[in-house]
Amino acid sequence: xxxxxxxxxxxxxxxxxxxxxxxxxxxxxxxxxxxxxxxxxxxxxxxxxxxxxxxxxxxxxxxxxxxxxxxxxxxxxxxxxxxxxxxxxxxxxxxxxxxxxxxxxxxxxxxxxxxxxxxxxxxxxxxxxxxxxxxxxxxxxxxxxxxxxxxxxxxxxxxxxxxxxxxxxxxxxxxxxxxxxxxxxxxxxxxxxxxxxxxxxxxxxxxxxxxxxxxxxxxxxxxxxxxxxxxxxxxxxxxxxxxxxxxxxxxxxxxxxxxxxxxxxxxxxxxxxxxxxxxxxxxxxxxxxxxxxxxxxxxxxxxxxxxxxxxxxxxxxxxxxxxxxxxxxxxxxxxxxxxxxxxxxxxxxxxxxxxxxxxxxxxxxxxxxxxxxxxxxxxxxxxxxxxxxxxxxxxxxxxxxxxxxxxxxxxxxxxxxxxxxxxx
Numbered sequence: 001x002x003x004x005x006x007x008x009x010x011x012x013x014x015x016x017x018x019x020x021x022x023x024x025x026x027x028x029x030x031x032x033x034x035x036x037x038x039x040x041x042x043x044x045x046x047x048x049x050x051x052x053x054x055x056x057x058x059x060x061x062x063x064x065x066x067x068x069x070x071x072x073x074x075x076x077x078x079x080x081x082x083x084x085x086x087x088x089x090x091x092x093x094x095x096x097x098x099x100x101x102x103x104x105x106x107x108x109x110x111x112x113x114x115x116x117x118x119x120x121x122x123x124x125x126x127x128x129x130x131x132x133x134x135x136x137x138x139x140x141x142x143x144x145x146x147x148x149x150x151x152x153x154x155x156x157x158x159x160x161x162x163x164x165x166x167x168x169x170x171x172x173x174x175x176x177x178x179x180x181x182x183x184x185x186x187x188x189x190x191x192x193x194x195x196x197x198x199x200x201x202x203x204x205x206x207x208x209x210x211x212x213x214x215x216x217x218x219x220x221x222x223x224x225x226x227x228x229x230x231x232x233x234x235x236x237x238x239x240x241x242x243x244x245x246x247x248x249x250x251x252x253x254x255x256x257x258x259x260x261x262x263x264x265x266x267x268x269x270x271x272x273x274x275x276x277x278x279x280x281x282x283x284x285x286x287x288x289x290x291x292x293x294x295x296x297x298x299x300x301x302x303x304x305x306x307x308x309x310x311x312x313x314x315x316x317x318x319x320x321x322x323x324x325x326x327x328x329x330x331x332x333x334x335x336x337x338x339x340x341x342x343x344x345x346x347x348x349x350x351x352x353x354x355x356x357x358x359x360x361x362x363x364x365x366x367x368x369x370x371x372x373x374x375x376x377x378x379x380x381x382x383x384x385x386x387x388x389x390x391x392x393x394x395x396x397x398x399x400x401x402x403x404x405x406x407x408x409x410x411x412x413x414x415x416x417x418x419x420x421x422x423x424x
Contacts, residue, residue, distance in 0.1 A: 219347010
C-alpha cells in the first residue's frame with residue numbers, strides 16, 4: 001500500500017509567517033491610524049504631531065532594515081525575532097501608559113526598532129530559504145497575514161476605542177500580540193529546512209529547468225550593483241512609491257469619517273480595505289509566479305492610482321467601492337513585490353543586504369507619509385490635496401519603473417554571461 005505523503009513543513013512555516021504578520025504589522029502598522037483622532041481629542045495633539053508617532057516607528061524600521069543584512073549574517077533570524085517579538089509587545093503596551101507627546105515618541109523608537117526585525121525582512125528570508133519554487137505564492141499567503149490581521153483588528157479596535165478608550169485598546173492589542181507572536185516565534189518557526197533535515201520546496205528544479213546562466217540565478221552582490229544608475233533609480237522609485245502606496249492605506253478611517261460618514265462606518269471601510277489588502281497580497285504573489293516581472297509590477301501601480309482617485313472622490317459610493325477594491329493590489333506592493341523583485345532582479349547571493357536597503361527605502365517613504373499628510377490636513381482641513389499629489393506621482397513612477405526594470409534585467413544577463421565566459 002502506498003504511504004500517504006507528509007505535509008511539507010514549509011507550509012507550516014507559511015502559516016506561522018501569516019500569524020506573525022497578522023499580529024505585528026497587522027496591529028502596529030495597520031491599526032495605528034485608528035488611534036490618531038482619539039489621541040488628538042484626548043491629549044490635544046495636532047494631526048501632524050500625532051503623525052510623528054507613526055513616522056518614528058517607520059524610522060526605527062528603516063534603521064533596522066538598513067543593517068538587517070549584517071544583523072542576519074551575524075545572528076540566526078529566529079534568535080533576533082525572539083528578542084524583538086518580546087520588545088515590540090512591551091512597547092505597544094507602554095503606549096497605554098503614556099500621557100506626554102515625548103513619551104509616545106520614545107516608545108515609538110522601541111516599537112519601530114523591534115517590529116522591523118520581526119516581520120517583512122526576516123520573514124522574506126525564511127520563506128526564501130524554504131521555497132525555491134512557488135515562492136511568490138508562498139510569500140503572498142504569508143504576507144496576507146497583515147491584511148487579514150488589519151481587517152480583524154481594525155474592526156475590533158473600533159469597538160475597543162468606543163467601549164473602553166484608547167488606553168485599554170492598546171492594552172488588549174498588546175495582550176493579543178503576546179499570546180500569538182511569542183509562541184509562534186519560539187515554538188513553530190524554523191529559519192531554514194536544513195534545521196529539520198529537510199530540503200527547500202522544489203530544490204534543484206529551478207536551476208535545472210531554467211535556461212538562465214547559473215551566475216544569473218545566484219545573483220550579484222550589493223558592491224557589484226551599487227555603482228549602477230539603474231539600481232539607484234530603482235531606489236528612488238521605491239522611495240516615492242513607498243510614500244504613495246502607504247498613503248493609500250494610512251488614513252482611510254479618519255478620511256472617510258471626515259468626509260461625512262460615521263466613525264463606525266469609517267472603521268468598517270478601513271477593515272474592508274485590510275481584507276482587500278489580504279486578497280491583494282495573495283493575488284500579487286500569484287501574478288509574479290505566472291506573469292513576467294514587468295506585467296506583474298504594472299498592476300499594483302495601476303491599482304494605487306485608481307485607489308487614490310477613489311479616496312479623492314470618496315463621497316461618491318462608486319468611488320468608495322473603487323477605493324476598497326483597488327487598495328488591495330496597490331498596498332501589496334511593498335510587502336510582496338519588493339522581496340520578489342529583489343530576488344528576481346539581483347538573485348540570492350546578497351539578498352539580505354540588497355533587500356534590507358530596499359525595505360529601508362520603503363520605510364523611509366512610509367515615514368514621510370504621515371507627516372506629509374498630517375501637514376496637508378493641518379493646512380487645508382482635508383487629505384484630498386495630498387492624495388492628488390500621490391496619484392500623479394504614482395503614475396509617473398510607474399512609467400519610470402517599467403523602463404528601469406527592463407534595464408536592470410539586461411544588466412543582470414550581461415553580467416552573468418560575462419562571468420560565465422570568464423569561468424570557461
